[in-house]
Amino acid sequence: MRQAVLAATVEILSAEGLAGTTVAAVARSAGVHETSVYRRWKTRENLILDALTAEVDTALPIPDTGRVDEDLVRYFRSLARLLGTAQGRALLRLSVEYEDNARTSGNAESDDGMLDDRRGLYWSERLRRAAVMVRRGVGRGELAADTDPGLLIEAVSGPLFVRALLSGAPLDEPLVRGLVALALDGARSAPRR
């Protein structure tokens, strides 16, 4: 049942957008009772988040080519592509709206507390998965031993998120390569070590 409901959710989301993705529509399309959906996911938002998470983790495999620069370019190329799709943007919007509500209401412990917590940490968790590419690079001696994996991932992913959310500037290959090169080599004119 879970797979059918999640697939129906993604399909409706792509066709109808966030507003059109109701539990009723999903249940009808998946051939299950609305009450079964509510029993499992509690809220429409949890359902949508669960569906998009499954999609995103499929869309963002963690490469392991043996070279940190190549791994990073491949991974962030996938992220850039995802953020350019309707589904990627839907997920981003959902995350921003959630953060907003959580702060405005000051209500950290809502009725579905555990699921809400997971939702707030959604992108942090996706990025934590990506840090393994950096740790491998450190292990192979490609990167300095004191490299902060999380910070490096943030420095490359941050501009991609901002372009998707705020500026609308293109999310293309030169951008991805430029950001990875900057995070690996820096902008200084002289070598530092």
Add this chain to the structure above:
Amino acid sequence: MRQAVLAATVEILSAEGLAGTTVAAVARSAGVHETSVYRRWKTRENLILDALTAEVDTALPIPDTGRVDEDLVRYFRSLARLLGTAQGRALLRLSVEYEDNARTSGNAESDDGMLDDRRGLYWSERLRRAAVMVRRGVGRGELAADTDPGLLIEAVSGPLFVRALLSGAPLDEPLVRGLVALALDGARSAPRR
């Protein structure tokens, strides 16, 4: 009149948030007629954006210490501080909502087209101002001649925006210093040139 209205807008925004910042409330507080406000700013959103822009440009001076690392740390420390305030977050939220509406409606030419365009480009314009720090660094020979000023500014500012909008992670001094150091020196273990 302009100064009085903008000051009243910022004051109400800080006290009441976005929802409470109506043209009626602003006009009352500034001692002007509502119709005068509408004549000049056309919409509530334009008024709020104009007020926040004036505030932000004051909050984000462009330093000129003669060293690119010091300039960048000072500038992004100001940005991090701003994004931690209610006003900074209000502006970010407004930008995201606007981008969202613009894309959903596919309506690039609305009734107040020129002002809308300006709004969509709001953060791009703020960041373009900051690029002069990088160009000065290139001019002094501190940075490589082929440095892309806009990309470097995006790589440092992106994570700050993302933390403010999505993860809620702290916007502190170690983060700012770490991001500037990464953008200047990179993460590689060996010198590149």
